[in-house]
Amino acid sequence: MYRYDTYDQTLVNERVAQFRGQMERYLAGQISDAEFLPLRVQNGLYIQRYAPMLRIAVPYGMLGSYQLRKLADIASQYDRGYGHFTTRTNIQLNWPKLEEVPDILAELASVQMHSIQTSGNDIRNTTTDQFAGVAKDEVEDPRPWCELIRQWTTFHPEFAYLPRKFKIAMTGASQDRAAIQVHDIGLRLWHNAAGELRVCVLAGGGLGRTPVIGDVVCEDLPWQHLLTYIEAIVRVYNQFGRRDNKFKARIKILVKALGIEEFRRRVEDEWAHLKDGPQTLSSEVVDAVRRHFVDPERRPVSDVAIEQFEALRLSDRAFARFVTNNVTDHKVPGYKAITLSLKRRDYAPGDITAEQMHEVADLADEYSFGKLRVTHEQNLVLSDVPVDRLEELWRRLDELGMANPTVGTLADLICCPGGDYCALANAKSIPIAQAIQARFEDLDFLYDLGPLDLNISGCMNACGHHHVGHIGILGVDKKGEEYYQVSLGGSQGDETSLGKILGPSFYSEDVPGVIDKVLQVYVDQRHAEEPFIDTYRRIGIKPFKEHVYA
Known part of the structure; x- marks a missing residue:
């Protein structure tokens, strides 16, 4: 899991201080609503139907247990004791007080979290497969590449005021679990016949008022050019995207208006100024980020333990249902990825209480190396659970109301x-x-x-x-x-x-x-x-x- 360096932490701390000053001036009447709007949205702060809403970034869905505990404490102290996980793997607080938002941001910064660019007409949180790094069908772990995109997009001065919001999704598996075809940019990592890493780049996908499936812009991009090629796409969009009508301002409208061939030509022309430039990726840069995503030291699980797990699955119907629906195969024999259901009739889908956050953080420490994932389907995942502890975990989850054996069914809406x-x-x-x-x-x-x-x-x-x-x-x-x-x-x-x-x-x-x-x-x-x-x-x-x- 990526950890901030000195530059990251300084940047986030300075943004908190900056926004605190902006909030103080706004509350003192020195900044108008219109002037405050672009300041607050780029810090994830909305004004909703009944109260402000703060959207907190969970980059590519990765959370540490210490971060989830902090979110629980923030929800208890500054909100109404719960949070809401979204389809973009972020978490929202629905009832913060406006004047306390800078304090919340300071609390988030203390655990390497923020709400930067979770709103506004900028590049939002990049999303990926919730099983990234552990999936059996994975060709390449997308998380280091998502982190590189996160670093490149954060506070990018050229793309702070795009025609409209902009979303990127990436997959590194043979099965797309990141919905890359309905994003502004979709990225698929793959290997050619020589074993070289390549990127298939799609653009112009999206839902909303005009749903569109994205088109392939470049099928065989060498990995070194990932950032420069994305930049070329966003530059073309920033220059030619419509700004006169927000309902026609997304990149999907531009791609369809130009046609994919003309759009591709403009991207290639723009890329000619960027290709092999200073943002071209090197092995040293990529390897430095990859070191944050090394596999944990998993203990071996014996063949006997695996056989006992399979026998329990055959003998216990309730456990078998849970395994069939909520348990995903792992790249390492003897381990599984476990989806924790956040779908209960007495809560909104995706909602989790502060008490549950603390309990899940404890489970992550005990069963999954202190790490968890947020899914596009508004659930949580413990990604590294040995099968000889799975029954024990299942019973703990049942006590929390998170063992609903319905993932992937109609009830998992x-x-x-x-x-x-x-x-x-x-x-x-x-x-x-x-x-x-x-x-x-x-x-x-x-x-x-x-x-x-x-x-x-x-x-x-x-x-x-x-x-x-x-x-x-x-x-x-x-x-x-x-x-x-x-x-x-x-x-x-x-x-x-x-x-x-x-x-x-x-x-x-x-x-x-x-x-x-x-x-x-x-x-x-x-x-x-x-x-x-x-x-x-x-x-x-x-x-x-x-x-x-x-």
Whole structure:
């Protein structure tokens, strides 16, 4: 895990002091709301529906146990005792007092955390695979490369005021778990036939009001040119992206307007001024960052212990369910990555209490070398658990309410904060999520359905990524009333697709019944063990529409 050097710590400390002065002048009336807006957003501070909201960066989803404890203490002292993990692996505080935000930032800096560029029209937190570094299908660990991008983007003076926000995702595995095709820039690390590391670069993806799947700009980029090529893309966007209409300001609009060939030509022309320049990466620079991501000293797990784990899995049905859904294979025999569910009906998806943060930090220390990950699906991961301690961990998680054996099922839904918090939302999201969870809580039914992504957004900004849910739900406003639009057929990963709208929208109380009807069609029409998305692609949207609106 990356640790700040003197330059990092000094930079973050100085930003805290700078913002403290800006806040004092604002509260004294010396800075207007309009003048304060760009200052606060680049420090992750929003003004939401009922209170300020502070978004805290969790770079590429990596957290240390000491950092989670600090987040717990901050949530207890400065908020209402909980935090909310987002689809970009950050954490949000929904009720901080405006005047106390500089104190929160100072607390964060003490554990090498910040909220820099978690908002505003700049380059946001780079995201990656939650199993980076331990996945069996990994070609290259993306975390050092994400860290290099983080260092390059932080306070980049040329890109502090882009036409719109800008998001980068990277994967180093054969299976894309980072949704690189729906980001402003998507990056895939791969090896050519000679074993040389290359980068496939995509641009122009994104969700929101105009969902678009990204196009390949460069398929075979040598790793040395990663930063200069990204810079060329962002420069082209910064120069030619629209600034007259924020709904048409994202890079996806520019790529589609120019066409991928013309966009690629402009990027190549810009890159000609940067290629082989001072930001070209060297082995020494990359190796220096890689040293922060070395494997921990894992003790060997005996073949006997592995056999006992498999025997327990066969004999204990509840444990087997947990392993099947919440446990992921590891590159090291005898170890597993464990997903901790943050999906409980009495909490919003992604919410975690301060008490739970402390408990999870203790579990990370005891079972996973003091480290954990935040997932795109708003869960947590302990990435290095030996199988001879997995049953013990499972029982501890069950006591915390985090052992729900439903990861990857309908119950593991993604949900933005919606109208309960967000000033941009057209409708509430959390009550819809809770109603669906209540309607479909039978585990046997969930397992029979198989893998199914259900994503909910409270507005067209698509923070819940509803466009790429197998089932997507979007809150819409009709003359002051909240309605919900359902889409089907979205997916993320290697076969990314955008969902199609089922038809007219529904009242909130009707949504669980609509989902039930959609599932009835799937169960009736699927082939043996065929996943929902495969059935949808085979039969199309028409049978679902006919049954729902019959």
